[in-house]
Amino acid sequence: MTPFDRLSPDPARAALILIAGFTALRIAFAALLGFGVDESYTLGQARFLALSYFDHPPLHIWLAHASMWLFGTTWAVRLPFILLFAGTSWMMFRLTSRLFGPQAGLWATFSLNVSVFFLAAPGTWIVPDGTLLFSLAAGMLALARLFFPTAGETPSPWTAWSVAGLCFGLAGLSKYSAVFVIAGLAIFLLATPHRRWLIHPAPYLGALLAALVVSPVIFWNIGNGWASLKFQAARGGGVGFTPSSFLQMVAGQFVWLAPWVAVPLTYAGVAAMGRWSEPRRLFCLALALPSILYFTLQSLWSGWALPHWPMPGWFFVFPLLGLWLAENPDAKPSPAAWARWSGALAVALALGLGIIGATGLATRLGLPVRADPTIDALNWTELRPRLQALGVGRPGGPIVAALTWNEGGKVDLVVGDIAPVIVLGPDPRGFAFRQDQRAYSGRDAIVVALASTFQRLGGGLDGQFEVLGEAENATVDRMGRPELSLVLVRARGLKSLTPTSLALR
Structure with missing residues (x-):
């Protein structure tokens, strides 16, 4: 018996109901809260179509341009990004179900959506993480079907690698950090019998398709003195040993994930490392660890880092959390109780922040403006x-x-x-x-x-x-x-x- 049985005895239908509920929550959140600093900047840049842009590759800006054409600069410009994350959530269910079963898929989908970062940033806001995660999830789902077929399935390697290549190209057209997840895929191939695909021509067709899709970023950088790549590379520059920045980076990730999600998520990831030789667990770990380890450890020498940078890696730990929750229904504290509290906190945080942003409740209660968590979202x-x-x-x-x-x-x-x-x-x-x-x-x-x-x-x-x-x-x-x-x-x-x-x- 799981908390999701009340939604539907069919796990796929229950997942769709969960996703619809969180999508409705995001729409309410989007309608209440103004545009943040990064969103305002992105929408301004989106007035001008270009092959690429200084801060990031162009895919989310192109999508913002189309959304502004439809909705202007009202809150509804966020709708395509909200719907995109609904698709990402469905792929999380499909990917985890293929790897570990539909109950694990339900738990992974729920856990993903109650995490603060994934609820807000890629799930609601106009940021590159939305298109990045959708593209990575779609590409890895195509390959998971090839790597882990069910009985009677005979997936075409040409189709799988071509779809994956197109999706990875879109990921590169979203954010440069996609390269760390792709590097994790390479590690998985080299560490398992799936290395046989490296002598098949299909992966190289996929790589060619990815390069064609991402080529606008290359051409823009060539024409602008590699300004975007230099900017991003400089952000990891060294200033000496800075353990305080490392501690801030670790704490920041736990806050962004939400502590009540970060603790079981980390536990599930560490537990999976003890069984890393199992190919399905290794698949998730290999996709997750390069991003998490690089950006976390980078803060030791760069002097600073933003805690949302490793989040594409944490995305691929959620299937492992889904597996652990499905396999341990009698754990203490109870996964069912954890789900109730986590769901309630997600709703309270989204609506609470939205109401504070719409009404200025924090300053009306006498708090200074700098203490208002929504002041940057004031239009x-x-x-x-x-x-x-x-x-x-x-x-x-x-x-x-x-x-x-x-x-x-x-x-x-x-x-x-x-x-x-x-x-x-x-x-x-x-x-x-x-x-x-x-x-x-x-x-x-x-x-x-x-x-x-x-x-x-x-x-x-x-x-x-x-x-x-x-x-x-x-x-x-x-x-x-x-x-x-x-x-x-x-x-x-x-x-x-x-x-x-x-x-x-």
């Missing part, structure tokens, strides 16, 4: 009419300039459809590549910055314009209450263009 909608009153959007009117890429993304989201937005600081990211910056020489501009950012970086503006006006105050409101303080500066005659030699951290 700067009040800025548009204020800038229009200053001539932005009129023929020959001023352009809009920000001082940092993240604030530029917020500005771009609300006015980028009526006026050019540039970034004047040393780290413009994609803003430096999407337009010919020389076209703005001599133009008038309205500089927009958070008050704290202007205080920190505004002193350098004198040398970038012929005439710099007085700073004017503005606010970003939420339900009639000022939440953020902005500074607007009218400037004439842009002299210094956005730097293209990037001083990036």
Whole structure:
């Protein structure tokens, strides 16, 4: 007896009901919460179609462009990403069911969806992880059918490797870190009798298809001095032995996964290592470990790392957690009780954060703005009419300039459809590549910055314009209450263009 038997005695039908329920939760979450910094920046970049982009490969930006064409910049622009993760969840069920049985598939699908990171980031937000995980799951599912056929199945290696190659190309078109999961696949092949596929021509056809799919990223980098690859490679640069960064990285992963998911997930992964010689367990471990180990250990010498970087690796540990939960129904604490609590916490977190973001409840209760977990998801909608009153959007009117890429993304989201937005600081990211910056020489501009950012970086503006006006105050409101303080500066005659030699951290 499992908690999912009440949904349907058919595991596949129960999985579909689970996925539909979490999809509805994500839609509610998406409708309540504004766009985060990365989402705002991505939507601004998505106004300009290109072969690829500075921060990431283009697939999620292309999808965002199509979604904006359908929905504008309303919350509904997230819908294709939410539906994409519903497909990813279904493939998690199918993959785990093939490896370890349908009950394990149900547990893996549920566990994936109650994890904070997978509930929010690839599951709801406009980030590259959504297209990455969908592509990796689809490719590995195609190969799992070849590697682990059921009785009576005779899968075609040409079909399996061709589908996998196309999917891995899409993964590379999503995020550079896909290479670590593909490296794990190579490790699995070399460590098992499946190495026989390395002398078959089908995998090389798949590799050719993957290279063709990912070629826009290569061509863009060739045309832009390999700027994107250099940027990503520099993020792993060494600053010396930094154990504090390593501890922060480990803690960050547990927070992102949700501690009540991270603990059993880690336990299941470690337990599987004790039986690594079993090919199905090894398949999951090989796909998972390169990402987890590299990005976690990298923080020891890089001085910093973002805890969501190893998440594609953790994705492939969920089948192992599903297996452990299915095999240990009488464990203490009870898997059934854990499921009830985890499901309730997922609903509470999603709706709670959404309500805080929509209402500003945290600051209404007296917390400082910096303590509001949703402040970065506040849309700067009040800025548009204020800038229009200053001539932005009129023929020959001023352009809009920000001082940092993240604030530029917020500005771009609300006015980028009526006026050019540039970034004047040393780290413009994609803003430096999407337009010919020389076209703005001599133009008038309205500089927009958070008050704290202007205080920190505004002193350098004198040398970038012929005439710099007085700073004017503005606010970003939420339900009639000022939440953020902005500074607007009218400037004439842009002299210094956005730097293209990037001083990036």
